[in-house]
Structure formats: structure tokens, C-alpha cells
Amino acid sequence: MNTGPTLERFRRMLEMRHFDEACLEGVPGFEIHGELHTGIGQEAIGAGMAESLRPGDAVVSTHRNHYHALAKGVALRPLLAEIFEKETGLCRGRGGHMHPFDPATNFSATGIVGASLPVALGYAYAYRLRGTDDVAIGVTGDGGVNTGGFHETLNMAGAWKLPLVVLVENNLYGISVPIEAVSATATLAERAAAYGAWGRKVDGTDPDTVADAFAEAVTHARSGRGPALLEATCFRFRGHFEGDHDNYRPREEKQRIRRDHDPLTLYRAKLTAAGVADQATLDALAAQGKAAMAALLAEVRADAQPEAAGALRYRFVEEA
Amino acid sequence: MTATAAPPPARDALNVSQTISEALAIEMQRDERVLLLGEDVARNGGVFGCTRGLLERFGEDRVRDTPISEMGFTGMAVGLAMAGFRPVVEIMFVDFIGVCLEQVYNAIAKIPYMSGGGYRMPVVIKTAGGLIGSAAQHSQCLWGLFAHLPGLQVVAPSTPFDYRGLMASAVETDNPVVYIEHKGLLLKKGRDFRNQVPVPEARYKVPIGKARVVRPGGDVSLVTLSAGVEHALEAAEVLAAEGIDVDVIDLRSVVPLDMETVTQSVTRTGRLLVVDEDYLSFGLTGEVITRTIEALGPSALQAVARHAVPDVPIPAARSLEQAVVPGAGSIAAAVRRLVA
Incomplete structure (x- = not known):
């Protein structure tokens, strides 16, 4: 299957980029007063996921989760409000950027590396029990593949042929540690063989490539043939979190990444070469998207923070 | 056949x-x-x-x-x-x-x-x-x-x-x-069991967060849970023969902690012993005592003590195990010290 390029995928990537750029604006003034991990540079993966996901599917994401949430259809406003620590946020300001939970779209995340995968396995088991063809997507980075939970999850999913897709975003670094320095296997996708899983490694900077491979992985899992392990290579443009000095990557490497591996720049070239749109059309789309995000940010910034009196609410159901 | x-x-x-x-x-x-x-x-x-x-x-x-x-x-x-x-x-x-x-x-x-x-x-x-x-x-x-x-x-x-x-x-x-x-x-x-309650066949629930006075007594409030309750009842029988009347409370849950039942008892007895098979420090015993003092004030207690595993891994040898884990004998001894 070779799909794309499409304006829709470009539009999705733009939205993900603009969303994270809006988040960056909350850092200097401490509107977001803790860690912030953006997905800038990794948007092609989010855009590639979006078209294969159905409302009933579940996505369990990581600390770097905004673009996965958008791919799953989480509403922009409550998500941005949650990240900006507002009462109007998805979780009433209790979760924050690393812990968004959206029952309406079956989207959740965890701030603990690798801990997403067992949770996704639970969704997969639930779908098996219900006899639906929904699938669960567990997202992890290259850091999470070396946790015990990665092995436990894929082993159980393989043993019981559960509808699970493990999506590994390999951005080459677990904070400062290069994956090749800590992986026994040359690729992460080849580990699929140990679990009887479908496995593939793809270029995660091209949304068409991701979309095609992700569609195949999801189809495999939906069809009852057991888990799939998709490794998508990509580049993290910024530090691990905002404030990370990122001295572990040489300046030249970071410059090269931004110059040569920006999924938006690459996709612009692809769209124009294929005659889908000209630069002026793409520029106009980008300008519209940026303006819309700026308007949303202004709105969210005006929302109130949660009231201190409610700080203990929601621990137990009696308090909800 | x-x-x-x-x-x-x-x-x-x-x-x-x-x-x-x-x-x-x-x-x-x-x-x-x-x-x-x-x-x-x-x-x-x-x-x-x-x-x-x-x-x-x-x-x-x-x-x-x-x-x-x-x-x-x-x-x-x-x-x-x-x-x-x-x-x-x-x-x-x-x-x-x-x-x-x-x-x-x-x-x-x-x-x-x-x-x-x-x-x-x-x-x-x-x-x-x-x-x-x-x-x-x-x-x-x-x-x-x-x-x-x-x-x-x-x-x-x-x-x-x-x-x-x-x-x-x-x-x-x-x-x-x-x-x-x-x-x-x-x-x-x-x-x-010493603490016998018939178990019906039909479904019933015990609410989470409600302690139970297992043995009413007027001299000492003995607060514990789990297997500690059987040990406490055994100790209470021995102590009764010595003229010490122990109020034995089974907490049943640690969260929520039913302090109302505990403070009602302590209000009557003025003496509190908390017995726990878990580790001593930073745990249930300190929590129950602190909450009791917060609720009743320090003057409500004439005597207070705790008896738990003294911050040591559980040993293998029976002689050592018995030395560190509360049992009926050590609980009785702790009560005697409290009323002395």
C-alpha cells in the first residue's frame, strides 16, 4: 500500500507543530511550571497514526504525548488547558502535561517510561473479552524497549494473540544515552521475532510511510493474529524536556537534524513535487493554522486555575 | 450401589x-x-x-x-x-x-x-x-x-x-x-478461631473503613488487625485472669482508618497499645497514636505504647522470628508494662 502525499496529513502535522509551539509559550512565564516534553520533529508519526485509529481503539502514550492525543481525536482546547494547568483542562488541572486522560477517546498516558505498554495490554485483553475488533496501541520510545514491562507485555500479547500494537518511536536517545549503546539488537523491530509478533522498522519522518506501515500493523492486530511491533525512527528537535541543556548531542548534529529531517519541510517538498499543492497554498495553510492556535492559546490563558479548596478532590469516588 | x-x-x-x-x-x-x-x-x-x-x-x-x-x-x-x-x-x-x-x-x-x-x-x-x-x-x-x-x-x-x-x-x-x-x-x-462469627451462605458485605470491638474491656485499648486479633484475644484471656480487662479493637482496614472506634475506646480506658505485625517505624502504630492524640489531646492518655516488628527483616530461625514478631505472649507482656 502506498498512500499519500495528502494535504490532510500536512494539516495534521501542522496542527501538532503549532500545538507544541503554543505549549512552549507557557514555559518562560511558568504558566506550565514543571517539565514539558514536546514532540517537535516527531509529528509524522502522529499524522501517520491518525487515519487508522477508530474511536473504540485505545492509545496509551508516554511523557511525550501531545501529538498522539491529537491523532486519537482528543479535543484541542481541554488538552491545551490541561497542559496550562487550568480547571477547564481535560483532567481539571490534576493531571498536567504528562498525565492526560480522556475517557471519550480512550486516550491516556503515563510519565513513567515503559509503563504504558502493560496498560495497553489490558485494553487489548478487554477487547478480546468483548469480542470486538478494536485494538490497543501502546506507545513507547527507544528508552522504554529496555524495560522489563516491554518484554512482559509483548510476551503475553504473543502468547494470547491479543490485538496490541506496540509503537516504538526511536528518536535515537533516551535522554542522553544513544540507543545503539544500550541495545543488544541492531534494530528494535527485530525483537518482534522473539514474541511471534509482526515487526517492521520504518522512516518515522514521512507520514505516508508511517501511515502505510501503521495501517498494516493495526490490520494485523485487528485480524486476531496477535501483536505488532512497529519501530518508527525519528528525531527529537529539542532537548528531552524544556530546560535540558542537551549537551550530549553535538551542535552540528542538532543543526543537521533540523535542516535535513524536519517532517514538515520534507513533506512540503513531497507535496509540491507530486503536484498536490504549491508552496503558496501550503504557506496559507500554515498561516491559518498558526493563527487559529494563537487564538486558542489566548482563550485558554484566560481560564482560571483550579481552586485550592478542591486540592484533595478525586482521590476516592466519594470525593468525585 | x-x-x-x-x-x-x-x-x-x-x-x-x-x-x-x-x-x-x-x-x-x-x-x-x-x-x-x-x-x-x-x-x-x-x-x-x-x-x-x-x-x-x-x-x-x-x-x-x-x-x-x-x-x-x-x-x-x-x-x-x-x-x-x-x-x-x-x-x-x-x-x-x-x-x-x-x-x-x-x-x-x-x-x-x-x-x-x-x-x-x-x-x-x-x-x-x-x-x-x-x-x-x-x-x-x-x-x-x-x-x-x-x-x-x-x-x-x-x-x-x-x-x-x-x-x-x-x-x-x-x-x-x-x-x-x-x-x-x-x-x-x-x-x-477465637473470634468466631458464623459465615452465612448468602452474599453480604462488611463495609470498608469500620473497625470492630472484638472484646469489650475497660482497662486498656488494644488496637490491632489481621492475625494480630487472634493473638490479642489470646493475650486478653490470660490478662483477664490477672485482673486486666482489655478492649480489643480490630481495625479491619488501614485506609480508611476508623479512628472514631479507637477514640471512643481510649476515652474510656485512657491507655492505648497498638499492635502491628508490620514494621514499627513510620507505620500504622505511629499513625494510630498520633491521630488519637490529635483527636483527644495528649492529656487523654495515661499510657501509650506500640508493639510491632522492630525494623528488622523477618528472620528464618524460629527463635529469632519469635523474638521480633508480636505474639500472644509478647502482647500480654506489653499490656502489663502499660498498666504497671
């Missing part, structure tokens, strides 16, 4: 494991969202027999033998709960919690709060604690550990009646519950 079914055992011949299995069967029967995950829970019916017969009755989808992957299957419970199921996860020995505490305290305990009430976590972590002569890695209680982590209800029953009724409540509530059995009680028959 006519085959006749063996008559069912008398109700008071059931041991604690059998009553737990009965409770789980009742809950699984009445709510098809309830399912069981854990090591050796299906084919073997649990290493202590707490899930015996459930596989045959409910099938392997709902009674699932897992591999030795606690992080994996405890995390599964999180996804299952978010997808609308009500998993009961068996961690065979509470001592094994170290390999999966991540999913218990960072996910199960926190998701209701982190999601702003968006998700509930109707999960029961069912696990065996307590002394069984198996030394440091298979004898801990650890309820104080779970109680320290916000978001978990923690129960530790003492009688077959409470094991049944608290399991019903644990499965039925939408709050996550850590249900800690005592290995020393699991194979004990109902009729062999």
Missing part, C-alpha cells in the same frame, strides 16, 4: 481460603465484568487455594493464569479498568510487590485523581502477607507501605466472616483496594 454426593462441609469447617473463593465466585457470578488475573490462580486454584474452582466455573478468559510478569499483568488491570472491567489481581505474596509497585502506586492509586475523576479504578489487589515461617522475603505485611501511598484503600481482615464480606465490598467499590490476607489464617477453619 447408588452414588451419593458427599454432603457439603459444615459452614464452620470452611477455612479462610475457601471463604475467599466463595466470595470471589459470588462476585463473579453477579457481575460479569469481574475477572481474575494472577500466577497459579486458574489451574492450581491459587497456591493457598483462594481461587479454587473458579476456572471450572467461569472459564479461562475470566480466570487467567499469567506468566511471572507482575509488572505486565498489574498494568493490564489498569487498562482493563479503564476499558470498563473490574479486575481482581492476585500478587501471590505481598513481598513480590516490589516488581510491580509502579502500576499500583503510579497508575492504580493515582489515575482517579490525575484524571480529575474521569476514570475510576475498580481494581482489587489481592495478596498474601504475614508470618508463615518463610523468612525475610515471604513474611512481610506491608499494609503500612500501601497506606502511605495516597489513593489506595487497604484492608487486612481477621476472620472468615470479614474475609468474605470485605472481599464483596472490595470488588463492589469503584475505589482501588489492596486486600491483604494473612498466610497464617488462610488454612485455618472457621471453628478454630
